[in-house]
Amino acid sequence: MKVLLASPRGFCAGVNMAIESLELALRAFGAPIYVYHEIVHNQYVVRHFESRGVEFINAIDEAPPGSTLLFSAHGVSPAIRQQAANRQLRAIDATCPLVTKVHLEAIKYAKEGRTIVLIGHEGHDEVIGTMGEAPEAIVLVESPEDVDRLQVADPQNLAYLTQTTLSVDDTSRIIARLKERFPAIIGPPKADICYATQNRQEAVALLSAEVDLTLVLGSQNSSNSQRLAELSKERGIAAYLIDGPDDLRPEWFAEVQTVLVTAGASAPETVVEAVLDYLRDHYAATVEPRLVREENVSFPLPRELRQLT
Incomplete structure (x- = not known):
């Protein structure tokens, strides 16, 4: 393998x-x-x-x-x-700090008297915190269909923000629909989806074309990890979101020759190494690192x- x-x-x-x-x-x-x-x-x-x-x-x-x-x-x-x-x-x-950026944008738009359309997942901790900055001014949408159903008091006085850990592609579709329905809507000068989310999605988009299976290290309640698995599946490549090697199933690897291993932004490298060790031990796997983009960010x-x- x-x-x-x-x-x-x-x-x-x-x-x-x-x-x-x-x-x-x-x-x-x-x-x-x-x-x-x-x-x-x-x-x-x-x-x-x-x-x-x-x-x-x-x-x-x-x-x-x-x-x-x-x-x-x-x-x-x-x-x-x-x-x-x-x-x-x-x-x-x-x-x-990238979440704080979204909070500050929400405060700014609310002070301007705008209705804020927040693109995100209902119940996610980040969404709850952002909506709490201006609950009377923020409405949540999760899909282009939500945008189609959206009713606002003043279509000329809208702004949009996004959760930082969303799918870049899905969010782009929702923003495009918002701009179609509400041409006057404004958004932040710099996109809210964080650099790390974008970079990890870019790596899966590029590398999944070369593999038979994608393994994403991350927990089920991790939004950005879920998006990585979804991105692989959208490209026709089977993908599983796992916490570690104990979650692996032998039937996943039948007739699999090449596997992509990645990890969501909240998954530690120790669990990645544990999965690689499992694949080496059980399938004589050779590991080929693939660098898609450099990251040198610190807060x-x-x-x-x-x-x-």
């Missing part, structure tokens, strides 16, 4: 920053550290930190007054920040932690 190992893959700058923040907080303040929602959408990472005394919570009142709370990479609404302040929590904001630590480094 031949394995094409996509690069870039795995952790993006926002995930690196969030995980480093939690590591620093553990060292500085000790367990338990509370995290509002999962630090990143990856079960391996979540279990790793749970074993070290991190508690992932879904309501602010689950954190005892005065305790240390970290906001995850996906961002939170102003209401959640206020709840943390009311509870006198030591809050550390590990929101990805600063949250202000609350910078003095600790």
